[in-house]
Amino acid sequence: MNRQLTLYHMPSCPYCLKVRRYMEAHDMEIPLRDITADPAARGELKRVGGKVQVPCLFIDGTPLYESDDIITYLSTHVAS
Structure with a gap:
C-alpha cells in the first residue's frame, strides 16, 4: 500500500x-518541507496538527x- x-x-x-x-x-526519498524557509509549510503544519512541532511526518x-516514532514507522512501513 502506497502512502x-x-x-x-x-x-x-x-x-x-x-x-x-x-x-x-x-x-x-520522502518529500521534505522546511518550515523555516517555507511559511506555507509552517502554516499547514499548524493548521493540520494544531502545533508547530518538528519533525512531523504527514x-x-x-x-x-x-x-523515534517516525523512525519506527519508517522502519516498519517504508524500509525494504
Whole structure:
C-alpha cells in the first residue's frame, strides 16, 4: 500500500537531523518541507496538527510527531 508521506522539518533541529540521517542511511526519498524557509509549510503544519512541532511526518495528511516514532514507522512501513 502506497502512502503519501511528507516530512516537515527544520535544518537546525537535532531530532529532524536524526530522522533525515535514518532516511539517508536507508535510501528513503520522502518529500521534505522546511518550515523555516517555507511559511506555507509552517502554516499547514499548524493548521493540520494544531502545533508547530518538528519533525512531523504527514502520512496521508495525518501528522506523526516524535523522531523515534517516525523512525519506527519508517522502519516498519517504508524500509525494504
